[in-house]
């Protein structure tokens with residue numbers, strides 16, 4: 001299994017191109033199941049999750065072709081991929097494929113909407129909590145689906161098609177909002193989703209669905225209204241920049257010090273995380289084609305954060321911010337409100353010398369003057385990159401083991417960091 005070796009102590013200086021967002025690309029790719037026409041997506045990141053979803057979609061009958069230059073020649077542009085689901089050959093999403101990633105479960109929405117039936121394995125994904133699917137089930141039932149769970153599979157059916165309805169999410173869910181938006185696009189009549197997720201990736205999906213002929217208004221607000229249409233067409237859509245990758249590199253610069261331009265991204269996607277980073281001592285400004293992050297001298301200040309659905313502080317940046325806080329000049333608190341088991345990085349950060357104690361959903365971090373390199377284990381995607389950030393500032397050598405998690409969500413991480421002066425290498429095998 002691959003490992004990442006880091007020799008800490010260098011500041012980061014240079015330009016980092018930001019890739020297309022994993023968490024937007026995945027639902028956008030799934031939307032290709034809604035039409036027999038071609039959906040062309042630009043700026044698709046080269047990630048393990050994307051490749052896995054291509055396999056899953058292929059199982060349902062989606063053909064794909066890649067155009068444009070190789071990614072390594074066009075770092076800021078990603079790949080352009082054409083997805084065509086001329087006919088759906090299989091409405092079953094099997095355990096072997098779905099258990100590897102959470103988002104693959106979302107095929108249930110388009111399959112049900114277009115084929116009026118779907119059999120989908122309960123999902124896998126990052127082990128950061130129980131991650132139930134009750135909101136999907138309740139929402140799809142509200143649109144007229146009958147749903148049974150048997151032997152680890154959800155069997156969903158909507159004889160005669162889905163029918164629009166009002167559905168109030170008891171809890172904000174990004175995935176369930178994506179799925180209900182896709183399903184309602186082909187339902188009869190109007191659907192109103194209340195307390196919907198407002199994440200930029202939800203807006204990106206709505207924009208793409210509208211380009212395909214859907215009638216969606218209100219995406220980005222808590223109330224989304226969808227007028228169902230009888231068919232959707234193909235479209236061309238550019239995946240929005242990855243705000244989590246953006247925030248991660250911004251935190252890495254705040255950690256090591258230096259001056260980096262994050263190219264091709266947008267500060268509006270990250271207001272609460274950038275507010276916390278500024279409080280911590282980083283300077284963030286607009287650059288001609290992205291965002292400039294600097295920290296020259298001055299230490300890291302302690303900052304308390306609470307994760308929340310967008311526009312709050314993203315749970316997907318919690319581990320990275322904790323890594324930064326391990327070097328602050330005081331005591332900070334991080335409260336995780338989205339996932340009940342998203343502190344797996346704490347014990348690994350401790351191996352590097354971090355002082356962190358946990359009380360329920362609150363982590364108390366006492367900043368230390370130095371971290372020292374060690375062997376650590378990557379436990380989930382964002383936890384993995386938090387260990388890389390800590391390793392960049394630790395004295396000596398840090399080896400992050402089990403990095404396959406990292407490859408799910410960070411495109412060419414070593415290359416991007418090395419280009420800015422870090423000493424990072426992948427050890428294969």
Ligand SMILES: CC(=O)N[C@H]1[C@@H](OP(=O)(O)OP(=O)(O)OC[C@H]2O[C@@H](n3ccc(=O)[nH]c3=O)[C@H](O)[C@@H]2O)O[C@H](CO)[C@@H](O)[C@@H]1O
Pocket residue numbers: 022023024026102103129130131132133134135136137171172173174175176309315316338339340
């Ligand atoms: C591929 C992708 O985009 N993943 C993101 C997505 O995950 P995902 O869409 O899985 O996360 P949700 O927004 O659905 O989860 C939020 C909370 O709702 C709970 N819940 C969710 C569905 C449900 O049926 N019942 C239920 O109780 C979850 O357990 C969690 O506590 O949003 C998360 C929250 O921003 C991010 O951390 C993930 O990176």
Ligand SMILES: C=C(OP(=O)(O)O)C(=O)O
Pocket residue numbers: 023101102103124125126128316381382409
């Ligand atoms: C938790 C994440 O992914 P997933 O929802 O696919 O597990 C993530 O992107 O941080």
